[in-house]
Amino acid sequence: MDTIGFEHHDHDACIDDGTAAVAAYCARNGLQFTRQRRRVLEILLEEHRALGAYEILDRLREEGLGSQPPVAYRALDFLTRHGFAHKIERLNAFIACTHMGENHAPAFLICRACSAVAETYADPSEGVLGRAAREAGFRIERAVIEAEGLCPNCRKERAG
Amino acid sequence: MDTIGFEHHDHDACIDDGTAAVAAYCARNGLQFTRQRRRVLEILLEEHRALGAYEILDRLREEGLGSQPPVAYRALDFLTRHGFAHKIERLNAFIACTHMGENHAPAFLICRACSAVAETYADPSEGVLGRAAREAGFRIERAVIEAEGLCPNCRKERAG
DNA sequence: CTTGATATGTTATAGTATTACATTTATCAA
DNA sequence: TTGATAAATGTAATACTATAACATATCAAG
Numbered sequence: 001m002d003t004i005g006f007e008h009h010d011h012d013a014c015i016d017d018g019t020a021a022v023a024a025y026c027a028r029n030g031l032q033f034t035r036q037r038r039r040v041l042e043i044l045l046e047e048h049r050a051l052g053a054y055e056i057l058d059r060l061r062e063e064g065l066g067s068q069p070p071v072a073y074r075a076l077d078f079l080t081r082h083g084f085a086h087k088i089e090r091l092n093a094f095i096a097c098t099h100m101g102e103n104h105a106p107a108f109l110i111c112r113a114c115s116a117v118a119e120t121y122a123d124p125s126e127g128v129l130g131r132a133a134r135e136a137g138f139r140i141e142r143a144v145i146e147a148e149g150l151c152p153n154c155r156k157e158r159a160g
Numbered sequence: 161m162d163t164i165g166f167e168h169h170d171h172d173a174c175i176d177d178g179t180a181a182v183a184a185y186c187a188r189n190g191l192q193f194t195r196q197r198r199r200v201l202e203i204l205l206e207e208h209r210a211l212g213a214y215e216i217l218d219r220l221r222e223e224g225l226g227s228q229p230p231v232a233y234r235a236l237d238f239l240t241r242h243g244f245a246h247k248i249e250r251l252n253a254f255i256a257c258t259h260m261g262e263n264h265a266p267a268f269l270i271c272r273a274c275s276a277v278a279e280t281y282a283d284p285s286e287g288v289l290g291r292a293a294r295e296a297g298f299r300i301e302r303a304v305i306e307a308e309g310l311c312p313n314c315r316k317e318r319a320g
Numbered sequence: 321c322t323t324g325a326t327a328t329g330t331t332a333t334a335g336t337a338t339t340a341c342a343t344t345t346a347t348c349a350a
Numbered sequence: 351t352t353g354a355t356a357a358a359t360g361t362a363a364t365a366c367t368a369t370a371a372c373a374t375a376t377c378a379a380g
Binding site for chain 4: 321322323324325326327328329330331332333334335336337338339340341342343344345346347348349350
């Protein structure tokens with residue numbers, strides 16, 4: 001699995017593919033991929049950074065789709081519930097999933113300089129955390145794993 | 161390093177030792193361990209679960225120490241800035257550090273049933289996450305690592 | 321076509337956190 | 351000891367994040 005978000009890539013395809021994958025999944029599974037849900041996903045897919053619910057709501061409002069908080073939160077709830085988007089707890093913000101379809105235990109790399117967020121993978125039951133949990137008798141069901149630091153682009157800019 | 165929080169232990173000592181350790185550290189480093197800061201730390205130390213800022217503020221209010229949000233947030237800011245307490249991002253809540261003095265990369269095990277929180281250790285630069293970060297050219301400076309699941313006590317209760 | 325489930329519109333409110341500024345207290349050098 | 355500076359506190363106001371509640375509309379299955 002690749003870490004997606006920092007390197008150059010075909011961003012239009014990124015949006016189109018993401019939307020298409022979700023549309024297909026919804027069709028297969030009898031989920032309603034409504035206008036609002038689709039639009040919120042597109043808004044998230046447009047950026048590789050996390051957007052606050054109210055930022056998203058502003059966009060929806062401009063476009064004449066809903067103007068009240070629940071509109072944004074409901075769409076985000078749908079998207080996160082099905083793994084099409086993720087909440088970044090550290091930022092109280094949301095980002096489109098970049099590993100659609102893969103059954104994932106997502107982890108995030110957050111650049112403190114440019115706010116880019118890349119999604120990667122980190123199984124919580126592996127490594128030190130998994131060992132500590134087993135030793136304590138704790139059963140991990142999910143995990144928030146969000147690393148903060150400098151992305152490769154911002155490191156270069158600082159001659160680091 | 162032990163994972164502290166689920167198993168039985170001498171909780172009074174837990175509070176006394178924690179407060180003493182912080183007091184000593186502050187004395188050594190010219191930090192002001194004021195009444196409010198001490199009291200907030202004590203409040204946190206009384207429980208091995210995360211408390212919201214307003215829960216803490218309620219306690220302070222009852223005791224006649226401050227009643228406005230900044231009172232709680234300032235004390236929490238001091239405590240977290242110096243590693244005496246940690247914020248649990250998933251819960252928007254705070255918990256006293258149980259590994260005072262140890263230079264740590266804290267990770268947390270959060271029980272979804274009883275809300276107990278145990279602090280453990282997980283170096284973010286190790287394991288899959290560290291490898292993914294290195295491959296992406298990302299430099300990790302800190303990480304939020306919060307596992308959710310069932311603590312040993314709650315697992316037993318559910319005959320799991 | 322109707323019934324039950326799902327989604328949307330909207331108002332109100334709850335919960336979390338910060339800004340701003342006045343005042344007080346602590347620290348330290350003269 | 352005093353005066354200057356920095357740090358901490360008191361307090362009001364406000365910003366940001368999220369959910370509850372309920373009416374209406376739309377969809378999906380029989």
